[in-house]
Amino acid sequence: MSDLLNAASLIMIPSGYSEDKVYSAVPTDGSGDLSFTRSSNGTRINSAGLVEVTPWNFMNDSEDFASSFYTKEATTISSNSTTAPNGTTTADTSIPTTANTIHRIQAPFDRISGQEYTFSVYAKASGYNFLYMNAGTMFNARSAFNLSNGTIDTALGSATITNVGNGWYRCTVSGTASSSGATVAFLQTNSTTSSPSDETFVGNGTSGIFLWGAQLNIGSTAKPYFPTTDRLNVPRLTYQNGGGGCPSLLLEKQSTNSILYSEDITNVQWASAGGTATANTAISPDGTQNADTLTGARYQGGGASNTWTFSCYAKKVDGDNKFLLRLDVPSTNYAQFDLSTGLIDSISSGYSATITPVGNGWYRCTLTTPSSTSINNIVLVSASGGTYSTYVWGAQVEASSYPTSYISTTSASATRVADACSKTGISSLIGQTEGVIFIDFIPLSISDAQTHFSMYKTGVGAIGIWGISTFVFYTSGGCSITGGTITNNERMKIAFAYKQNDFVAYVNGVQVGTDSSGTVPACDTVNLGMWVDDSEKSLKKYNQFILFPTRLTNAELASLTTL
Numbered sequence: 333m334s335d336l337l338n339a340a341s342l343i344m345i346p347s348g349y350s351e352d353k354v355y356s357a358v359p360t361d362g363s364g365d366l367s368f369t370r371s372s373n374g375t376r377i378n379s380a381g382l383v384e385v386t387p388w389n390f391m392n393d394s395e396d397f398a399s400s401f402y403t404k405e406a407t408t409i410s411s412n413s414t415t416a417p418n419g420t421t422t423a424d425t426s427i428p429t430t431a432n433t434i435h436r437i438q439a440p441f442d443r444i445s446g447q448e449y450t451f452s453v454y455a456k457a458s459g460y461n462f463l464y465m466n467a468g469t470m471f472n473a474r475s476a477f478n479l480s481n482g483t484i485d486t487a488l489g490s491a492t493i494t495n496v497g498n499g500w501y502r503c504t505v506s507g508t509a510s511s512s513g514a515t516v517a518f519l520q521t522n523s524t525t526s527s528p529s530d531e532t533f534v535g536n537g538t539s540g541i542f543l544w545g546a547q548l549n550i551g552s553t554a555k556p557y558f559p560t561t562d563r564l565n566v567p568r569l570t571y572q573n574g575g576g577g578c579p580s581l582l583l584e585k586q587s588t589n590s591i592l593y594s595e596d597i598t599n600v601q602w603a604s605a606g607g608t609a610t611a612n613t614a615i616s617p618d619g620t621q622n623a624d625t626l627t628g629a630r631y632q633g634g635g636a637s638n639t640w641t642f643s644c645y646a647k648k649v650d651g652d653n654k655f656l657l658r659l660d661v662p663s664t665n666y667a668q669f670d671l672s673t674g675l676i677d678s679i680s681s682g683y684s685a686t687i688t689p690v691g692n693g694w695y696r697c698t699l700t701t702p703s704s705t706s707i708n709n710i711v712l713v714s715a716s717g718g719t720y721s722t723y724v725w726g727a728q729v730e731a732s733s734y735p736t737s738y739i740s741t742t743s744a745s746a747t748r749v750a751d752a753c754s755k756t757g758i759s760s761l762i763g764q765t766e767g768v769i770f771i772d773f774i775p776l777s778i779s780d781a782q783t784h785f786s787m788y789k790t791g792v793g794a795i796g797i798w799g800i801s802t803f804v805f806y807t808s809g810g811c812s813i814t815g816g817t818i819t820n821n822e823r824m825k826i827a828f829a830y831k832q833n834d835f836v837a838y839v840n841g842v843q844v845g846t847d848s849s850g851t852v853p854a855c856d857t858v859n860l861g862m863w864v865d866d867s868e869k870s871l872k873k874y875n876q877f878i879l880f881p882t883r884l885t886n887a888e889l890a891s892l893t894t895l
Contacts, residue, residue: 459539793853
């Protein structure tokens with residue numbers, strides 16, 4: 333295998349990424365890095381096996397305090413004025429004006445009641461020695477930090493200060509939100525004292541504090557710093573539930589969670605059907621204490637005619653281990669799940685369901701309707717007539733024939749935009765007259781996902797691999813090979829070797845077809861998980877993607893694709 337990799341012109345093994353980009357392992361000069369877009373947040377399973385928002389840093393423009401994302405009050409920003417902790421000249425200076433007032437920088441954020449948050453920033457003295465971070469109205473935390481000696485004065489919540497060298501400290505405050513809604517996080521310089529009550533002072537117009545790397549993340553501790561600009565186009569390198577191992581690149585279609593307050597069934601949007609709910613009683617699949625206890629039933633209104641998938645994370649509390657997802661359409665249709673065995677007990681005719689363990693006793697339970705189904709009510713039920721309870725978290729209803737990754741909501745529905753991963757202008761990395769496409773991936777749904785890979789040049793032609801239940805290996809030059817069963821939720825290795833009048837396809841070590849007639853179109857662009865016009869986006873996890881500029885032997889293709 334290592335010898336084969338030495339012959340590759342492009343290798344993508346999901347390991348390194350940033351906003352807008354998935355790094356290639358080959359070539360190493362960045363010319364093969366794949367461009368990535370998704371104009372929204374998304375969730376992934378992180379290396380600890382927990383559901384995590386991507387990116388986990390909720391701050392935009394984390395290294396640009398002059399950005400309009402931040403509101404400056406009686407404070408000016410001198411951009412890129414000194415060397416940051418990462419060695420680049422990207423740190424800014426926050427300079428209080430000469431007005432006798434509060435001097436601060438604010439940033440918007442939509443908190444969730446009961447959720448733990450940690451706000452952090454790197455700071456260094458630049459005439460003033462004190463930084464005051466105030467998130468009291470957001471998640472009940474505020475503290476003053478002495479940047480001359482690394483000490484802190486905590487007034488509310490908890491705080492840490494860590495010396496990271498060259499006069500820089502990473503300062504953090506942590507707490508739990510007491511209410512939901514849009515609010516702000518604060519950065520605030522203080523003139524001469526570490527007292528959080530001394531918020532008003534007169535600046536000299538030149539002294540200030542160096543700032544860099546603002547971050548706001550879920551949890552009681554600061555996560556590793558993740559730099560951001562608009563936060564939207566961040567690839568999701570997702571792991572198996574339980575974490576560990578190597579990540580995969582998750583690519584999904586667009587989907588919307590129509591349920592409101594998906595993590596808070598105590599909210600008034602969830603009506604009681606003879607049931608009760610208690611907030612924040614257990615550690616949820618995101619690793620924080622924000623799961624609720626359900627006893628009986630709670631529900632929300634439904635949706636118009638469509639194919640719907642209803643999902644929720646659930647965990648046994650006591651006694652009865654049953655849990656129900658119910659849809660009133662208007663007749664009652666449901667799936668009942670056993671939270672001890674991880675099995676589906678019963679399901680209404682015409683419906684489909686799944687139950688998937690996600691660690692620590694939690695399961696993601698799903699129920700999918702037939703097509704053209706109108707829903708009156710969406711209901712969560714702890715079984716046995718409300719006698720026993722169930723922990724619940726992360727409810728989701730989406731117009732889809734299968735469940736997609738979790739989308740968190742508060743007061744409004746939320747949409748995760750489709751992932752797109754491609755690279756243009758790489759004709760030098762693509763075999764123009766012969767070559768091999770190799771993909772190691774896991775199909776997550778085959779019901780309406782079709783394209784697995786495409787390679788093309790506008791106005792010239794295309795090479796593609798697609799298929800719903802069976803692979804189709806195709807070139808616009810006349811080649812077409814059909815073969816190999818697409819198996820949902822199982823790892824697959826496929827290879828398509830192309831050369832004029834010499835085409836062959838392999839799936840999991842087995843040759844599934846050949847074609848001795850056809851030409852090879854010139855290509856300069858690759859797309860993972862979508863066709864050349866960005867249509868037919870699919871749901872997959874890509875473990876590896878490789879291009880070879882020459883056609884490998886059949887023996888090499890068999891070896892390459894053997895699981």
